[in-house]
Amino acid sequence: MPSMTGAELLIRLLERQEITTVAGIPGGTNLPIYDALGRSSRIRHVLARHEQGAAFMAQGMARSTGKPAVCMATSGPGATNLLTAIADAKLDSVPIVCITGQVPLGLVGTDAFQEMDIYGMSIPVTKHNYLVRSARELLHVIPEAFRIAASGRPGPVLVDIPKDIQCQSVTFDMLPAPGTPETSPDPDIDQLNRAAEMISRSRKPILYLGGGVTQSGASETSTRLAEKNTLPSVMTLMGLGAMPHGHPLSLGMLGMHAAKHTNLALQECDLLIAAGVRFDDRATGRLEEFCPDADIIHIDIDPSELGKLKTDCVGIVCDVKTALEHLLANVQDKQRGEWVDRIATLKRDFPALLPETASPLSPYGLVRHAAEYVGPDAIVTTDVGQHQMRAAQAYPVTRARQFLTSGGLGTMGFGLPAAIGAALAHPDRSVICFTGDGSLLMNIQELATAAEHNLNIKIVLADNQALGLVQQQQELFYENRKFASSYGNALDFITIAKGFGIASADLAYSEDPASDLRDILGSNGPALIRIPVNAAENVYPMVPPGAANTTMIEGAAND
Amino acid sequence: MISLENRVVLELNVNNHPGVMSHVCGLFARRAFNVEAILVLPLGGGETSRIQLLVNADQRLDQMVKQAEKLRDVHEVQVKEAAGSSFERMVQENSAA
Numbered sequence: 188m189p190s191m192t193g194a195e196l197l198i199r200l201l202e203r204q205e206i207t208t209v210a211g212i213p214g215g216t217n218l219p220i221y222d223a224l225g226r227s228s229r230i231r232h233v234l235a236r237h238e239q240g241a242a243f244m245a246q247g248m249a250r251s252t253g254k255p256a257v258c259m260a261t262s263g264p265g266a267t268n269l270l271t272a273i274a275d276a277k278l279d280s281v282p283i284v285c286i287t288g289q290v291p292l293g294l295v296g297t298d299a300f301q302e303m304d305i306y307g308m309s310i311p312v313t314k315h316n317y318l319v320r321s322a323r324e325l326l327h328v329i330p331e332a333f334r335i336a337a338s339g340r341p342g343p344v345l346v347d348i349p350k351d352i353q354c355q356s357v358t359f360d361m362l363p364a365p366g367t368p369e370t371s372p373d374p375d376i377d378q379l380n381r382a383a384e385m386i387s388r389s390r391k392p393i394l395y396l397g398g399g400v401t402q403s404g405a406s407e408t409s410t411r412l413a414e415k416n417t418l419p420s421v422m423t424l425m426g427l428g429a430m431p432h433g434h435p436l437s438l439g440m441l442g443m444h445a446a447k448h449t450n451l452a453l454q455e456c457d458l459l460i461a462a463g464v465r466f467d468d469r470a471t472g473r474l475e476e477f478c479p480d481a482d483i484i485h486i487d488i489d490p491s492e493l494g495k496l497k498t499d500c501v502g503i504v505c506d507v508k509t510a511l512e513h514l515l516a517n518v519q520d521k522q523r524g525e526w527v528d529r530i531a532t533l534k535r536d537f538p539a540l541l542p543e544t545a546s547p548l549s550p551y552g553l554v555r556h557a558a559e560y561v562g563p564d565a566i567v568t569t570d571v572g573q574h575q576m577r578a579a580q581a582y583p584v585t586r587a588r589q590f591l592t593s594g595g596l597g598t599m600g601f602g603l604p605a606a607i608g609a610a611l612a613h614p615d616r617s618v619i620c621f622t623g624d625g626s627l628l629m630n631i632q633e634l635a636t637a638a639e640h641n642l643n644i645k646i647v648l649a650d651n652q653a654l655g656l657v658q659q660q661q662e663l664f665y666e667n668r669k670f671a672s673s674y675g676n677a678l679d680f681i682t683i684a685k686g687f688g689i690a691s692a693d694l695a696y697s698e699d700p701a702s703d704l705r706d707i708l709g710s711n712g713p714a715l716i717r718i719p720v721n722a723a724e725n726v727y728p729m730v731p732p733g734a735a736n737t738t739m740i741e742g743a744a745n746d
Numbered sequence: 747m748i749s750l751e752n753r754v755v756l757e758l759n760v761n762n763h764p765g766v767m768s769h770v771c772g773l774f775a776r777r778a779f780n781v782e783a784i785l786v787l788p789l790g791g792g793e794t795s796r797i798q799l800l801v802n803a804d805q806r807l808d809q810m811v812k813q814a815e816k817l818r819d820v821h822e823v824q825v826k827e828a829a830g831s832s833f834e835r836m837v838q839e840n841s842a843a
Contacts, residue, residue, distance in 0.1 A: 306765055306768075307765075307768055310765075310768055310769055310772045311772060311776050314818075315817075315818040316765075318764075318765060335818060489816075490812050490815070491809060491812035491813050491815075491816060494808065494809070495809055
């Protein structure tokens with residue numbers, strides 16, 4: 188009978204889950220785990236510079252592959268530093284497994300050094316969590332943690348393991364099978380048939396695609412469904428890539444920063460087919476006025492999403508791909524000439540105006556130029572703010588799991604460590620991270636991790652020396668009283684990059700910025716490109732928070 | 747004396763370990779759904795427990811039931827009438843005293 192310590196068993200179980208990369212930081216209470224990890228020949232450890240960075244690296248791996256990824260931290264501050272990134276994973280349904288050290292079981296509850304109740308603290312931000320009370324429990328807890336993280340609507344799981352449990356020896360007959368996702372429940376065929384009939388009867392349908400389409404691997408199915416029945420399609424921020432950019436039926440992103448024609452088309456639709464979405468307020472605007480004339484079909488694998496905000500829907504609890512495949516088989520080929528014409532008119536009358544895309548030094552131009560130079564195989568991450576919305580509006584996202592962004596929680600500091608995670612999981616691809624100076628500063632220490640592993644990450648920094656989206660709201664909704672939203676001192680990001688050992692280019696001083704941008708994006712290894720942008724330039728159109736999506740503030744370019 | 751009018755009992759069958767009450771009570775707290783009264787008893791060999799929660803029967807109840815069902819330590823959720831429940835007896839005993 189095999190006998191090993193809890194720590195050795197944990198590492199063995201992670202190996203059996205086919206985990207090959209773990210991001211983390213060691214400390215007093217997870218040293219037995221690190222001692223066992225150091226002896227693993229199958230798992231590579233990536234030492235983050237801050238635990239939040241480690242958890243976002245796991246997110247970058249998980250978001251880009253769709254498979255659960257692992258991060259580790261010690262007890263107390265190590266564990267609490269994970270929490271923001273775990274909350275981020277909860278809101279965007281990202282499968283990560285976080286393994287924290289804890290003080291020995293006998294000291295739990297004594298306010299011991301670096302003791303913190305991470306089990307209690309992580310309840311609201313995890314899908315499930317564990318405090319392991321014996322090494323033997325690991326035999327079922329670890330496979331179960333992976334099963335829960337990846338099943339149904341994915342999410343983060345935290346496993347807290349006291350130090351003495353890591354050292355406890357355990358004997359067992361055989362190792363358990365690795366945890367794999369549960370099969371999704373069978374759909375209600377009657378409801379699906381009813382949905383297919385509603386689609387056939389509708390005159391002005393719109394397909395509304397969210398992160399659940401990506402999660403279930405349904406983007407091809409949804410595109411084929413849209414093409415067969417001629418369904419104009421909108422995407423949420425999390426759904427970008429579900430239908431390729433430039434597809435004739437794509438209306439791009441809906442909501443607060445959508446093109447005007449997109450929100451106006453939704454206003455006119457008579458049927459909304461919502462797939463893997465949660466009617467987030469940034470997407471719907473004022474909910475009572477969202478798609479006022481439409482019947483709604485809502486497909487989601489999470490029963491609690493159905494009827495949560497929109498109550499009068501035909502709700503279908505089902506894996507999105509399974510549901511869309513059924514609809515694809517049961518809807519007619521249809522042309523919908525009148526509706527397509529109407530959409531074309533809206534597109535012509537209210538086009539998406541992205542100003543100055545010809546210049547690589549403009550906020551939209553830097554997105555378009557960078558996209559062209561890195562090509563369609565690149566993975567994109569963003570931070571949070573104006574640059575994020577501009578990337579969402581302007582980047583030609585052509586496939587699911589290409590555009591990684593913090594949607595639900597909107598966490599500044601996401602972009603760089605998520606890019607590191609994506610690069611670790613995809614060494615064959617280049618990764619581009621759009622960021623702003625405010626966001627980059629929130630996890631800038633991970634430049635060291637990127638440099639250490641010579642990862643192929645290009646950080647495109649739109650530097651406005653301000654919290655741009657905050658300033659935008661202060662200008663528009665607080666009578667232009669800008670307060671605490673600009674940085675009083677300019678930072679020298681080029682010297683900072685140099686200090687971390689990272690190549691850089693400051694396009695402010697470039698004679699041929701397009702050429703310099705192309706060159707540095709084509710280089711190997713990490714690089715930082717700084718592009719100064721004007722803090723006074725806002726992101727438009729913009730629906731004021733709480734207003735209906737038809738209330739769009741437009742900038743000068745839209746006049 | 748508390749009223750049972752417009753109130754129902756949520757009966758949850760749950761795993762019995764030290765974190766379960768945190769999971770259940772935390773869910774109601776963070777969704778700002780007040781729990782008026784609570785009863786917990788271990789079942790059988792003590793591996794599972796039954797939690798009874800006296801709550802308002804407002805329009806968010808359905809969402810609360812769905813959320814409670816999502817908790818991994820919760821095996822089953824039933825909505826029962828407050829009349830005839832243990833809470834009714836406790837209310838009567840309290841008012842008598």
